[in-house]
Every structure is written in structure tokens, then in C-alpha cells.
Amino acid sequence: MAEILVLVDHVDGDVKKVTLELLTLANRLGEASAVWVGGGYDGAKDKLAEYGAQKVYVGSDEELTSYVVAPKAALLAQLVQDKAPAAVLVGATAEGKEIAGRLAVKIGSGVLTDVVDVADGFVAEHSIFGGGVIAHAKVNTGTPVIAVRPNSVPAEAAPASPAEEQVSVALSDADKAAKIVEKVVEEKGERPDLTEAAIVVSGGRGVGKDGFSIIEGLADSLGAAVGASRAATDAGWYPHQFQVGQTGKTVSPQLYVAVGISGAIQHRAGMQTSKTIIAINKDPEAPIFELVDFGVVGDLFQVAPQLTEEIIKRK
Amino acid sequence: MNIVVLVKQVPDTESPRKLKSDDSTLDRAAADGVINELDEYAIEEALRIKEAQGGEVTVLTMGPDKATDSIRKALAMGADKAVHLVDDALAGSDALQTSYAITQVLGRTGFDLVILGSESTDARTGVLAAMLAERLGVPQLSLANKVEIDGSAIKVQRITDYGFDRVEASLPAVVSVVEKINEPRYPSFKGIMAAKKKPVETLGAADAGLDAGQIGLANAATAVVDFAEAPPRAQGQIVTDEGDGGAKIAEFLASKKFV
Numbered sequence: 001m002a003e004i005l006v007l008v009d010h011v012d013g014d015v016k017k018v019t020l021e022l023l024t025l026a027n028r029l030g031e032a033s034a035v036w037v038g039g040g041y042d043g044a045k046d047k048l049a050e051y052g053a054q055k056v057y058v059g060s061d062e063e064l065t066s067y068v069v070a071p072k073a074a075l076l077a078q079l080v081q082d083k084a085p086a087a088v089l090v091g092a093t094a095e096g097k098e099i100a101g102r103l104a105v106k107i108g109s110g111v112l113t114d115v116v117d118v119a120d121g122f123v124a125e126h127s128i129f130g131g132g133v134i135a136h137a138k139v140n141t142g143t144p145v146i147a148v149r150p151n152s153v154p155a156e157a158a159p160a161s162p163a164e165e166q167v168s169v170a171l172s173d174a175d176k177a178a179k180i181v182e183k184v185v186e187e188k189g190e191r192p193d194l195t196e197a198a199i200v201v202s203g204g205r206g207v208g209k210d211g212f213s214i215i216e217g218l219a220d221s222l223g224a225a226v227g228a229s230r231a232a233t234d235a236g237w238y239p240h241q242f243q244v245g246q247t248g249k250t251v252s253p254q255l256y257v258a259v260g261i262s263g264a265i266q267h268r269a270g271m272q273t274s275k276t277i278i279a280i281n282k283d284p285e286a287p288i289f290e291l292v293d294f295g296v297v298g299d300l301f302q303v304a305p306q307l308t309e310e311i312i313k314r315k
Numbered sequence: 316m317n318i319v320v321l322v323k324q325v326p327d328t329e330s331p332r333k334l335k336s337d338d339s340t341l342d343r344a345a346a347d348g349v350i351n352e353l354d355e356y357a358i359e360e361a362l363r364i365k366e367a368q369g370g371e372v373t374v375l376t377m378g379p380d381k382a383t384d385s386i387r388k389a390l391a392m393g394a395d396k397a398v399h400l401v402d403d404a405l406a407g408s409d410a411l412q413t414s415y416a417i418t419q420v421l422g423r424t425g426f427d428l429v430i431l432g433s434e435s436t437d438a439r440t441g442v443l444a445a446m447l448a449e450r451l452g453v454p455q456l457s458l459a460n461k462v463e464i465d466g467s468a469i470k471v472q473r474i475t476d477y478g479f480d481r482v483e484a485s486l487p488a489v490v491s492v493v494e495k496i497n498e499p500r501y502p503s504f505k506g507i508m509a510a511k512k513k514p515v516e517t518l519g520a521a522d523a524g525l526d527a528g529q530i531g532l533a534n535a536a537t538a539v540v541d542f543a544e545a546p547p548r549a550q551g552q553i554v555t556d557e558g559d560g561g562a563k564i565a566e567f568l569a570s571k572k573f574v
């Protein structure tokens with residue numbers, strides 16, 4: 001079976017769900033080999049084994065995470081050369097896509113981004129124009145580099161006992177040209193990760209400066225992640241990494257609840273492939289209502305707390 | 316400082332966007348063309364850096380004839396001149412090829428700083444900044460929401476999944492911007508008039524020294540196999556709150572097994 005490289009997405013050893021999804025996908029297409037970059041591997045190895053990594057390449061040199069993107073692409077490029085895998089999969093996050101792009105140039109391959117599924121022969125399904133068009137595409141030059149959107153393929157446990165191999169790469173000066181001097185982690189709290197969550201509750205301008213506690217209360221009743229529109233992040237009501245939309249995160253949960261959000265095109269670009277969509281907005285003409293499965297025209301300060309209460313009652 | 320801003324013309328996101336049935340490429344005639352929104356932030360940042368440091372801002376666009384409108388708008392905002400790479404042979408180029416073509420043109424213009432949007436609204440690949448930095452062998456300062464330049468030292472704040480990174484490098488460099496970085500100016504009447512007289516150099520593929528085997532649909536490293544419109548979302552149910560709106564949503568959620 002052909003080997004397929006999966007770049008592990010993690011923050012200090014905390015493995016992102018998209019990685020498990022990619023391992024599942026890779027094992028459907030061939031044999032999944034995880035590529036670990038950075039520290040914290042020991043705490044994560046069981047997780048990778050549980051989700052079917054047949055092999056793990058561990059690159060733990062500190063240099064690999066001290067510079068923007070290029071070292072990760074360099075390590076992957078070397079593995080492509082040494083191991084001749086059938087394809088490389090990365091998560092289609094902002095950084096994942098950049099790694100894919102640099103890797104593609106390094107190895108002279110085509111790259112496909114924002115892929116939602118991959119079939120035999122590495123034919124990739126894309127959801128484009130905000131979900132309006134489904135396109136299939138393939139790479140016809142080099143080893144396919146494919147960036148897969150989080151929450152597109154369900155992760156399935158498939159326990160394996162992967163062999164481990166330590167790997168390193170000699171970085172060029174160009175790979176070390178953009179030095180990360182500080183990583184600032186903004187608290188995410190106990191809620192699920194925005195791009196991974198099955199349910200997302202987002203608040204917008206209508207929520208106001210003091211209203212985000214209502215959004216958090218509703219989210220917690222559903223076990224959901226909290227998101228925000230740009231109006232809310234720009235106003236400083238919620239940190240920017242929770243922004244959903246074209247320049248924020250693209251989410252594709254089972255359920256998306258938009259509260260006090262008008263549904264501007266840039267917001268929709270980040271959420272309109274959600275399976276079920278609900279909105280609360282006092283303006284019946286708000287464009288968000290064009291997308292909903294269920295909508296309530298009304299004051300969010302009445303409707304949202306009542307909803308939270310009803311959900312808690314039903315538990 | 317020699318600043319080059321990359322500007323892509325994209326179909327207006329408010330108008331219907333389609334792929335063409337004959338070659339599966341973007342139907343650029345079907346929709347109004349506008350400057351990719353994030354590129355306006357890139358132009359603004361370039362102008363601010365020029366205003367602070369002195370220098371010249373050049374707009375670089377690869378795209379069909381009609382992209383001239385977007386170039387004029389960028390010039391009206393205050394850019395000094397433009398280079399328009401336009402050739403039918405470029406049609407259908409993928410990201411790998413586009414980065415090749417732009418790199419070649421940057422070899423002609425030279426640069427201290429290349430500034431671009433972090434993602435386009437049509438293709439949304441978000442790979443160009445990384446590809447250009449790799450090809451040019453210069454620092455990749457992408458996803459920036461803050462840029463500071465002091466002599467040849469450049470610092471950016473790069474947004475990440477978990478917050479942000481502080482990144483340092485030396486010029487020349489490639490910078491891609493997110494919308495938090497600034498608020499783009501509107502072209503003034505004076506700017507619009509002045510733009511008409513600013514120089515726009517039009518280059519064909521051969522003028523730019525492009526290898527014909529590395530550009531265009533036929534030589535692309537990726538290919539669209541087929542495409543279809545996604546089934547439209549079913550019309551949802553919308554109710555007006557009469558004191559029980561929250562309870563109604565809860566009922567709906569229960570019917571869908573979310574609670």
C-alpha cells in the first residue's frame with residue numbers, strides 16, 4: 001500500500017481533530033504516516049496510534065518551529081524525496097495552506113486547497129464559492145499536496161502500533177529568514193475548539209459589549225464553541241481568533257447558531273457550509289435568514305436566554 | 316523604498332460566480348470585476364509605508380484586459396505606477412504557475428517589499444505569499460495585522476490559530492495582510508484624475524520572459540475534473556417571536572436531536 005504523509009497539526013502537543021480526520025482519510029487511500037514537528041510528541045503518540053498512524057516521523061529540532069512556515073515545508077519536502085509517498089495531506093487552516101504552498105514550490109507539485117474529500121486516484125472534492133459549487137480536481141504534476149478542511153471527514157479510531165523514526169532537515173538561510181521571536185497564546189478556556197466543534201454559537205454587533213455572556217451561556221448549554229462576527233472582534237468584545245468568516249476561521253459544524261449577526265457575505269464565507277443553521281435577529285430582512293433552517297425574528301436579549309433555559313430544562 | 320503591491324481582480328462576491336462549462340475556469344465575464352478586498356488593505360499599507368519612509372508604490376496585476384479598471388482604482392488610491400501582465404497564454408494558470416509568473420515580473424521591477432492580500436475571495440487558496448517567499452528566497456511575513464519598519468529591519472505581528480506570533484526579519488520581504496491591519500482610504504476626486512496620467516506598463520508573457528511551457532491551463536499542475544452546482548439549501552422556517560421564540564428553537568433542536 002502506498003504511504004501517505006499527514007502533517008500533524010498541534011499546539012504544544014495538543015493534537016487538533018483535523019489530524020485524526022486526515023489519518024482516517026489517509027488510511028482509506030493508502031497507509032497513513034504522521035509527520036510530527038515540534039515538541040510534545042510523547043504526550044500525543046497514543047492519540048496518533050489510536051487513530052491509525054502506521055508510522056510516525058518525528059522532527060523535534062527546535063529550529064523547525066522557530067521560523068515562519070518554511071522549516072515545516074522543508075522537512076516535508078525532504079520526506080517526499082526520501083520516502084516517495086503517494087500524497088501529502090495537511091489541514092486547510094491558514095498556516096496549513098501556507099505550508100502546502102511552500103511545499104508545492106519546493107517539490108514542483110500541484111496543490112489543492114480547501115478540499116472536503118479525497119477519492120481513489122487522489123481526486124479531490126472542493127466546495128467553492130461559499131458552497132455554491134462542488135468541483136472535483138486532481139494534481140497532474142508531482143506528488144499531490146492536498147489541504148483538507150477541518151470537519152469534512154469524520155475521524156474514526158483504528159488502533160495501530162506505529163514505528164517511530166526521528167527525522168531532521170538541514171535548513172537553508174532562506175528557510176530561516178522570518179524568525180518567530182514570541183508566540184502569544186490567547187486563552188481559549190474550556191470550550192471546544194472553534195474549527196473542530198460540532199456546534200458553534202456566534203454573536204455579532206447586535207449582542208453588544210456586555211452581551212457575550214449570553215452567547216457563552218447558550219454555547220455552554222449546547223457544549224458548543226463560541227464564534228464572533230468581525231463587528232464583534234473589531235469592537236474588542238471578543239478576541240480576534242474567534243472571528244468566523246472570510247478573514248477569520250472557516251467552520252463547518254453540524255449546527256451553527258448566529259445571534260445578532262446580519263449575515264454579510266464575508267461572514268457567510270466562513271460558515272455557510274454548516275449542516276444546520278439557526279439565526280436570531282430582530283431584522284426580518286437580514287441576509288442571514290436566506291441561509292437558515294430555522295430562524296426567529298426577535299430581540300436576542302429575550303430569545304437567546306429563553307433558548308438557553310429551555311435547553312437546560314430538556315437535559 | 317521600492318514597494319510592489321499585488322492586486323488581483325476578482326468577481327464581485329455579491330454577483331453570481333460561475334465556472335465556465337467548456338474549460339472549468341472562472342467565468343470572469345459573468346460577473347463585475349472588483350479589486351480583491353484584502354488587496355485594498357495591501358494597497359493602503361503600502362501607501363502608509365511610503366508616506367512614512369518615502370519611495371514608490373508599484374501595482375502589479377496578472378489578469379485579463381478588464382483588470383485595467385482595478386489597476387486604475389489602485390492608482391487613484393495613490394499608487395505611483397503599475398505593471399499589468401496580460402496574455403491569453405496565462406489563462407487558467409493555477410497557483411504554482413501564477414507564483415512563477417509573478418516572481419518573473421518581480422525580477423524585472425525589483426522590490427524591497429512585496430505586499431499582497433492573504434487570500435483572494437474567488438479561489439481562496441491563500442498560498443501565494445508562501446509560494447512567492449519560497450521562490451524569491453526572502454522572508455515570508457504573512458497573515459500580518461501589524462507591520463513596523465525601521466531601516467532594513469521589519470517586524471510583523473502574524474495572526475495564528477492560538478493568538479499571534481511576533482516575527483522579525485530583514486528586507487527585502489514578502490508581506491501578506493489581514494483586514495485588521497488598517498482601514499483603506501477611498502480614492503479622492505483628485506486621485507481619480509491623477510490616476511489617468513500615471514504610467515501603466517503592459518507586459519505579455521514573452522515580454523516578461525515567461526517560459527511558455529510553465530504557464531496556462533494546458534500546463535497547469537492541477538486540473539478540474541468536473542463540477543456541478545451544489546443542491547440549493549431548502550427554504551428554512553422563519554417565525555416571529557411572540558414571547559416563545561426561544562422555546563420554538565429548542566423544539567426545532569430537539570426534533571433534529573441536537574438536544
Ligand SMILES: Cc1cc2nc3c(=O)[nH]c(=O)nc-3n(C[C@H](O)[C@H](O)[C@H](O)COP(=O)(O)OP(=O)(O)OC[C@H]3O[C@@H](n4cnc5c(N)ncnc54)[C@H](O)[C@@H]3O)c2cc1C
Nearest residue numbers: 204205206229230231245246247248260261262267282300
Ligand atoms: C476584507 C473584509 C474581510 C471581512 N472579513 C470578515 C470575517 O471574516 N467575518 C465577519 O464576520 N465579517 C467580516 N467582514 C465584515 C463584514 O462585511 C460585516 O461588516 C460584518 O460581518 C458585520 O458583523 P455583524 O453581522 O455582527 O454586524 P451588523 O451587520 O451590524 O449586524 C448586526 C445585526 O444584529 C441585529 N441586531 C441588533 N440588535 C439586535 C437585537 N437586540 N436582537 C436581535 N438582533 C439584533 C441587526 O438587525 C443586524 O442584522 C469583512 C469585511 C471586509 C471588508
Ligand SMILES: Cc1cc2nc3c(=O)[nH]c(=O)nc-3n(C[C@H](O)[C@H](O)[C@H](O)COP(=O)(O)OP(=O)(O)OC[C@H]3O[C@@H](n4cnc5c(N)ncnc54)[C@H](O)[C@@H]3O)c2cc1C
Nearest residue numbers: 112113321377409410431432434435438439440441442443
Ligand atoms: C474556485 C477556484 C478554486 C481554485 N483552486 C485552486 C487550487 O486548489 N489550487 C491551485 O493551484 N489553483 C487553484 N485555483 C487557481 C487560482 O485562482 C489561481 O492560481 C490564482 O491566481 C492564485 O490563487 P488565489 O487567488 O487563490 O491566491 P491567494 O493566495 O488566495 O491570493 C493572495 C493574494 O495574492 C495576490 N494575487 C493572487 N493572484 C494574483 C494575480 N493574478 N495578480 C496579482 N496578484 C495576485 C493578491 O494580492 C491576493 O490577495 C482556483 C481557482 C478558482 C476560481
